[in-house]
Amino acid sequence: MAVLANGEDNGAMDSTVAFNGFHYGRNSGSEAARPGISSIESSTTTSEEEFGTDLSLSRQKTVAAQSCRGDYQPSTPPSSFSQPTPSTPPLTPKSTTPVVKSEQNKRKHHHLHHHKQFTTPIFTPSLTTFDRHNPLATSSPFFGFYTLFWMSVFLFVVKIGADNWREYGNVLGTHEILSTMFAPGKEVVVLGLADGVMCGLTGVGLVIQRGLVLRGGVNWDGSGWVVQHVWQTGFMAGVVGFTLWRGWPWTHTVFFVMHGVVMVMKMHSFGFYNGYLSGLWKRREGLKGRVERLEKGVITEGVASSVEKADNTATTTTLRRHGEGEETDMLKEVNMLKSEIEALTEELKGKATDPSRAYPNNLTVWNHYEYIVFPTVVYELEYPRSNKINVYYALEKLVACFGIIFVMIMISQAFIYPVVMQTVEMKAQNMPLAKRFKQFPWMLLDLIFPFMMEYLLVWYLIWETILNFLAEITYFADRSFYDAWWNCVSWDQFARDWNRPVHNFLLRHVYHSSISAFKVNRHTATLITFGLSACVHELVMWCIFKKLRGYLLVLQMCQLPLVRLSRTRWLKNRATLGNMIFWLGIFTGPSVLCSLYLIL
Template sequence: MGSPPLVTPHSLRDALRSAANGLDASAASSGTTSEEDWDELSAAGSPVAVVATGAKKTTKTTSSSLRRELPVLKIGAGEKESQASGGRGIVLSSDDTAVRDMLQQAKASSSSSLSSWGKADGTARRGKFSDLVFTRTFSAFDRQNHAAANSPFHGFFTLFWMSVFFFVLKIGADNWKQYGSPLGNNEIMEAMFRRDLLVLLISDGVMSGMTGVSWLLQRAIKAGYMDWDRSGWVLQNLWQTAFIGAVVGLTLLRDWPWTHTVFFVMHGLVMVMKQHSYAFYNGYLSSAHKKRLLLLAKLKQLEKVSPIQSPSQTEPPVSAISTSHLAHVPSAYEYKKERRRSTSHERGAVPDTDRIAAAIGSGEPLDEEQVQVFERILKWEVDALSDELRGKSSTAARSYPNNLSLVNHYEFIVLPTLVYELEYPRSDSINWYYAAEKMVACFGVIFVMIMVSQAFILPVVMDAVRMKEAGMPLAARFAHFPGMFLELIFPFMMEYLLTWYLIWETILNFLAELTYFADRSFYDAWWNSVSWDQFARDWNRPVHNFLLRHVYHSSISAMKVDKHTATLITFFLSACVHELVMWCIFKKLRGYLLILQMCQLPLVRLSRTKWLRHRATLGNMIFWLGIFTGPSVLCSLYLIL
């Protein structure tokens, strides 16, 4: 066939299968793995998507005979006839509008039916890290997303923003009548700009710069001053604890208003997650790099060995070593699978390569068969580890340890992602008009949020403060809870939606445009959630990806827990972080948010029962009921109790 077809990501493969077979959303995803498992699938045989021209169904195969018989739909640089398939195939670009729309719709529909943590079949991933897939995509509400622009619900999106405009216009008119200014008494804006604004910005810059300590630790590990598996990860965790402690401590020391506190603490948490991902992924690679250097040294030592003619009694004998993996192309996936196999027979079993290295280092005599087999296994392991160190990088300059540069570190710090990879999909240029549009939208949304808070939330808050200052007993204050709850429910719902849109649609897209970051899938269609685990997965993809790799999968691999315990750990850690933010705002440790978030777990179990499993509308109503009432309940509790 000439050059082999390009390997397509899992989302492209699913989209092609869905388009050719005419499957519905559930059928298209029922036999697939999750995004997070693409590393296993792609390395396990390089599946090729094959589409027969004019055929009614699509065949996915790795068989060379079928590759010769069927034309191939490839993801390439443009739309033209494929010479590799004799003119019967079509090469499509992922930038083509129709193809992109089809792929994004298929990806959205297939991902919605997958389990939030782990594989589609519910089994837990076994691996040090979960390799995530970064692709060139747009966010759902981005005007560049043609699927969203052509959505039958696009008019509701337009209506929403028109309604917001007239709503703010009415607030401004009411303020003019009452205060003589469209901004009202302007207390919130004064709190934001009255004091320490310059100190806040300088502190934020210093905080971002201090993330370089994680880079220095990785350089020290690379230089051999410390070992990641011993003191390296301990020092990294101590530094992260000190880092977030200093962030929270500064807000208390300066007695910042809640606006400054929320921004600084939230950004500090982002910096902690970035440092953790950077350090732990590079720390893992440092161990692989160290292992590779050790095996290369053993290979050189093996070259000097003169084999004996008689059978050697040195352990291990060739009969006790597995060589089945040598039939596969050495890769990071095959290496991890072989390591799991070699240690799965009994707890604490020593991998074959470690036994071989010990035999070579012992200086004991080896026979010719041992020398040949040992050499093949060591070379295979070296090549597999080299593939691991390359990761997703396309050039040697980005593979480990060449990636440990100061520029690479701070480039990751400004990218709109929390998961470190050696390389990401990048755009070709910056659309400055688009970047300006997002920046204007950012400040516009902030202005709307201030107007809504000033008109509807601040008066309720001040009434609660006056009740406490007047010494009103708790029972009397609690009698105001229903009224306070109803007064806050609609403005908080609006603030919740605007906050989400501000961060995940305007700020992250603005950063992505300036940093050439091409994967704009910062969220999925969380508004269609039928359960809380789906919401946790879809509303904040960057944080979900971080928790998936560095909490959920790391809990399974490091703590040897099952997937249910790992899910509990993940939810609990997330709830604790949210409670920390609430403590920084209210200066009260009550645990209301932590309890409500942990209540999501039994609700997730309930959504999988026979009463709710196939009732999507009812599940979505229960979800929206929680979103609608949760913020108002929380604020009312903190204000009254």
């Protein structure tokens, strides 16, 4: 896959590798402005100096995939894992031949559109780093520390439970957090039903693609993408509004809003990729019609200037042959058109190994909702799949999921809830802001360690247990949900490694699309990507605290100057110092953020 060059655009676009992304703006009429048909300067070497330039997904997948647990049998032979490549090779420019309409007419030349492929992440069978079935996990020199960590967590929870039993007569203590989650019992049921309805409503994206775009009701390059964005905006507004209407506690709100954000990303990827393919499909159908007319000795008038539109409604005239030369030219054009049709057909197949999954055959209810439950937010026509479900493995991940939630409740109840109630009491007593700020350092110290634990447990809960459970029950073979983010030496590396599914989405649909649609440079695209991510996180904080303060947004955007700082001569090539700075931010960030929302 093409990646961005470190240098600025020097104008040599024809001699560089081309990138194609989705277009967010209107079609300006130029070749480069068409959605998915744009080019940017790029390099064949991966840059580590900008957000999202690493999309090779190496991540030790080869060894992991070849050494999977015995019952895990990916459909792709292990020999193909070492060099993962897209299923369709890049297209090469094809020579064009002028069509001679008459000896008396001027020769009119037309050039077929040199179509470039839509770039995408490479999905290959793999296992997560901490999966006990991954041989790389047990052979790691740090395997013992992983075991020690979970033993320490277990003993820590036992200690908390014993203290609660001694003081309150039960292991959960005063259990206010658990009561908040389940006291309004009917709201838990409402949450589950609402979440199911929300997932079901993603089918509107399928209706847009199949009922409007494919059948010609709307043109994706014109109003199709507008309809998609209007629907996504209304969907997200409905999700947030529903939580406000029900008056849910923060536990219900966080789950529902975050799941809603995931559904919006899924709909966006589904809509924009299929919208892109719809343009290719319509072009191919137009070319097929032209080939049929040429083979019958009929040619469309004005085709020299409108071959891109493949307009079949123009008047037709009989082609008068004035010698073998004109027949040869027509034959060359037919062969050239057939070559492009074949190339378009290959791209419409994407990574699908079966033509029945190629566009538009993929626009089915089953295909759409199967994608909705897959642990990925980047849509593809086909993913690597495992051969069977290991029920014991799925149960292991499910039990681990509920076990981690229990541990998080215990830690929050014992160490975070008392601090929160302390701030509530200060506000109830109308304590002046200056006096409350005097408690800020103490609150920070009280929260820093429990928040660190909660941060690690939340990450493990989502990316190791929930996503692996979903992957197992859906036969989804690519388990590369994260990289070794704990070894990060800069914040751009952290942005790439700690959440691979969302990183791939931002890279494909925000970073690259910003460059292709708005013609911005890579630095501006990075700013847009980080800014959008920060705004989404700030939306979640507003839903929790019902306050629009911008603290999280500011903290996230501060990562950009820190990235620049990590590339200076004082920090570059100093991995230990960079990793210390990274962990200092992880340690202090959540506690500082929570303390600011509680104090102010």
